[in-house]
Amino acid sequence: MTLFFILPVIIVAAYSFGVLKLFPTGTSSAFYDWKRLLTGQSIYLGLFWKSMRVSLIVSVTCVVLAYPVAYFLALGAKKRKYVLLLVIIAPFLTSYLLRVLAWKVILGDAGVINSFLFWTGLRAAEDPIQWLIYSQFTVMLVLAYVWIPFVALPIFVTLENLDHSLLEAAADLGASRWRTYLRVTLPLSLSGVLAAFVFVFIPTLGEFVTPLLVGGTRGYLYGNAISDLFTQGLDWQAGSVLSLFLLAVVAVLMAVFARFLQVRSVSA
Amino acid sequence: MTSDVANSRLALIGLRLFYALLVVFLYAPILLLAIFSFNDNPTPAFPLDGLTFRWYQQFLSNQQLIGALRNSMVVATISSVIAVALGLAASFLLVRRRFVGKSAVSALVLSPLVIPYLVFGIALLILFSALDKFLTNTLGVYIGLGLHAVVVGHVVVSLPYTILTIVPRLERMSISLEEAARDLGAGPAETFRRVTLPLLVPSIVSSFLVAFTLSFDEFAIASFLTTRSLTWPVYLFAQLRFPVLLPQLIAVSVIVMALSIAVVVAAEVFRRQAERHLDFAPPA
Numbered sequence: 001m002t003l004f005f006i007l008p009v010i011i012v013a014a015y016s017f018g019v020l021k022l023f024p025t026g027t028s029s030a031f032y033d034w035k036r037l038l039t040g041q042s043i044y045l046g047l048f049w050k051s052m053r054v055s056l057i058v059s060v061t062c063v064v065l066a067y068p069v070a071y072f073l074a075l076g077a078k079k080r081k082y083v084l085l086l087v088i089i090a091p092f093l094t095s096y097l098l099r100v101l102a103w104k105v106i107l108g109d110a111g112v113i114n115s116f117l118f119w120t121g122l123r124a125a126e127d128p129i130q131w132l133i134y135s136q137f138t139v140m141l142v143l144a145y146v147w148i149p150f151v152a153l154p155i156f157v158t159l160e161n162l163d164h165s166l167l168e169a170a171a172d173l174g175a176s177r178w179r180t181y182l183r184v185t186l187p188l189s190l191s192g193v194l195a196a197f198v199f200v201f202i203p204t205l206g207e208f209v210t211p212l213l214v215g216g217t218r219g220y221l222y223g224n225a226i227s228d229l230f231t232q233g234l235d236w237q238a239g240s241v242l243s244l245f246l247l248a249v250v251a252v253l254m255a256v257f258a259r260f261l262q263v264r265s266v267s268a
Numbered sequence: 269m270t271s272d273v274a275n276s277r278l279a280l281i282g283l284r285l286f287y288a289l290l291v292v293f294l295y296a297p298i299l300l301l302a303i304f305s306f307n308d309n310p311t312p313a314f315p316l317d318g319l320t321f322r323w324y325q326q327f328l329s330n331q332q333l334i335g336a337l338r339n340s341m342v343v344a345t346i347s348s349v350i351a352v353a354l355g356l357a358a359s360f361l362l363v364r365r366r367f368v369g370k371s372a373v374s375a376l377v378l379s380p381l382v383i384p385y386l387v388f389g390i391a392l393l394i395l396f397s398a399l400d401k402f403l404t405n406t407l408g409v410y411i412g413l414g415l416h417a418v419v420v421g422h423v424v425v426s427l428p429y430t431i432l433t434i435v436p437r438l439e440r441m442s443i444s445l446e447e448a449a450r451d452l453g454a455g456p457a458e459t460f461r462r463v464t465l466p467l468l469v470p471s472i473v474s475s476f477l478v479a480f481t482l483s484f485d486e487f488a489i490a491s492f493l494t495t496r497s498l499t500w501p502v503y504l505f506a507q508l509r510f511p512v513l514l515p516q517l518i519a520v521s522v523i524v525m526a527l528s529i530a531v532v533v534a535a536e537v538f539r540r541q542a543e544r545h546l547d548f549a550p551p552a
Contacts, residue, residue, distance in 0.1 A: 011398060093481055095524060105301060250383070
């Protein structure tokens with residue numbers, strides 16, 4: 001674990017400061033790329049904020065859509081709630097690429113939606129709805145689609161483990177159903193909501209596959225920049241700087257949210 | 269009787285409706301893809317042109333595609349066997365032993381859960397490249413990137429999932445069963461083999477399946493580490509640029525998807541039955 005997890009990360013760090021070098025390309029000074037990134041001299045900082053915004057919108061959307069479902073399953077549904085939950089989660093366990101591909105097929109200029117509109121004569125064949133694909137909207141739609149099943153799980157678990165006597169107590173004390181929900185259920189479910197949020201936010205922050213497939217140039221994100229520096233630009237040093245910066249941001253986020261995440265309980 | 273909004277009839281109708289809509293949203297794209305895999309037209313677009321099985325026949329004779337599928341099977345099998353073995357060891361360590369720095373170790377083994385796979389793939393790319401440079405300079409040996417590197421990457425990222433599956437089971441399992449076996453004269457190895465391991469089988473099976481599906485579908489890490497032999501997702505991604513192959517790829521994907529859903533559901537059913545069985549066992 002140390003050999004194949006910690007060591008690689010250290011090596012990225014070493015590379016980002018120019019300590020390690022495998023190719024003659026890239027800059028020589030140790031802090032050159034760091035300075036360019038952090039002072040905003042390169043496009044990367046701007047891209048990073050764009051990625052932050054996209055991830056934020058995606059995670060909030062996922063949570064907002066998954067919450068009612070998790071809530072329904074945990075408190076509303078009776079016997080078959082685990083089956084119904086599995087129905088929601090199952091897509092997450094199928095091919096990620098394929099689910100993205102499905103949207104590419106649906107949203108393309110000659111894709112399912114547009115061809116359907118041409119076919120039914122609702123729209124002229126020369127004039128497809130263009131914003132459907134290769135836009136930031138597409139990237140966000142597809143990412144939200146991909147992550148919703150995963151988000152439902154932590155929220156469900158929190159609501160499921162809720163102490164039901166608290167709800168009864170609230171009712172006995174004369175609280176209406178809505179008031180019980182707002183004052184008891186909702187606050188108690190927030191830890192699950194936060195965990196769900198973080199578990200979507202972090203992976204989408206480093207996302208590069210979805211933008212590559214459905215994002216076009218307008219959907220180009222920070223993750224694509226990293227990937228391109230390694231596979232096309234061959235400026236591994238700049239790429240390492242960007243990777244390490246991303247990792248640092250993730251680490252900070254984790255430190256802030258750590259107490260809401262249930263992974264901790266394993267060591268208890 | 270609890271009294272939350274969920275218990276009001278009107279809210280329940282609304283929530284049911286919302287659930288149904290979300291299920292439609294989640295499954296409609298997948299179903300559309302499945303429909304087009306039987307459509308007699310290489311471009312997936314309306315109107316439909318009639319039923320065909322030729323995409324399914326074509327992929328069966330596409331050697332490259334079959335090769336990529338085989339590679340993924342091999343990588344997924346090896347990496348999940350290793351991940352389960354390591355996960356089992358780590359779970360025992362975390363549940364049954366007390367030692368200094370336990371929470372640090374637990375944080376370390378679980379941290380791959382939150383590392384962006386992009387960054388981890390790149391980190392392994394640099395590691396293996398540096399290792400290679402070192403080996404060629406000193407010993408003249410060249411290993412290179414490839415499927416073995418992908419296996420390493422997949423073991424690391426699936427390890428936390430195996431641990432998270434095994435640990436809860438181990439925690440609920442009464443240690444007195446093992447103590448009883450020891451009292452009755454079984455050695456440590458026999459106790460493990462005949463008592464501990466059988467009790468853990470459900471969680472071992474499900475952790476294997478989780479690790480397997482994760483590896484089989486993993487693209488980001490594999491894309492940086494494969495060279496000539498591609499795994500299935502990497503192959504799929506590379507071929508998406510060629511529209512001619514699209515229907516074949518969709519056909520294979522539909523099969524893979526159907527299989528993985530079947531496996532997941534079967535595993536879940538199996539796990540629940542095994543759990544129920546164990547829960548009725550008299551407390552030792």
